[in-house]
Amino acid sequence: MGSFFAGVKAGTLAGTAYVGVLAVFNVLLLYALKPDVLAIISQSYPTLCTTAVSANSTAIGVEDCFSSVVAVYIPFVAFLQFFVALACSGVFGRLYEHFPGNGPTPKGLTMGAVVGISLVAFNLAGIDFDFVARVTATTFFVFWTLAYGAVLGRLYRRYTRVVQFVSRDGQALRVLVDNRDYTGKSRTFALRSSHEVRAVTEGGNSFREWSVSGGISVEDPRSYETTMEVEGDGVLIGQPVPKS
Secondary structure: OOOHHHHHHHHHHHHHHHHHHHHHHHHHHHHHOHHHHHHHHHHHOOOOEEOOOOOOOOOEEHHHHHHHHHHHHHHHHHHHHHHHHHHHHHHHHHOHHHOOOOOHHHHHHHHHHHHHHHHHHOOOOOOOOOHHHHHHHHHHHHHHHHHHHHHHHHHHHHOEEEEEEEEOOOOOEEEEEOOEEOOOOEEEEEOOEEEEEEEEEOOOOEEEEEEEEEEEEEOOOOOOEEEEEEEEEEEEEEEEEOOO
C-alpha cells in the first residue's frame, strides 16, 4: 500500500537538501571555471553578450550574462529539479512495497536512480559547458543523487510504520484494509494514521475477534469491521470461529 503523503513529506526534506546542494555545487563550479565560462558565453551568444558594449548596442556585458546564469538560471533549474524530485517521492511512497530491495535504504537508492535518470532526461542534471565541467558535474551528480536516495528511504521509514496482517486460518478468514486484501502481507502506513479493517469469512465460518501486538490498536476488537490506529510497528491478527 505505502503512503503517498509520507513519501511527499520525506521528499520535501530530502529534496530541499538535494537541489540546494546541487545548486551550490554548480555555482561553485561556474566560479572555479569562470574564465572558460566567460569565453564560452561570448562565443555562443555574440549578439547578446559581449566584452565591449557600445552606447547604441542592445547587447549586455559578458559579466552581466554570467551573473544572470548564477542568479536566474541556476535557481530556476533548482526549482524544476525540486518539482521532479517531489513528484517522484510521492510515487515512491505510494508504491514503496513494489520497489526492489529489502529495507528503506536499497529501495531509496532505486528511487534516487529514477530521479537522476528523470533529471537527465529533462536536461536538468546541471551545468555542462566543457569536458572538465562535464566530468566534474557528472561525478558529483551521481554521488549526490544516490546519497539523496538513501536519505529519502530512511526518512520515509521514519514517517511510516510496518504492520503485518495475519489470519489464523487463511481459508476461513481474510483481512481487508481500506478494501484491499492484505492477508499474510506486511505493508507500510503513515505514522498516526487510521485505516478501516474488515474481516471477510468464507465457507460458513464466523468472526471471533481481532488481536494486536506492537504499536497498533483497533477501536472494537469484537467487531468484524473496525478502525485500526497506527502508532508503531505491529501485527494485526484476525481470528475466525470454525464452523461447527
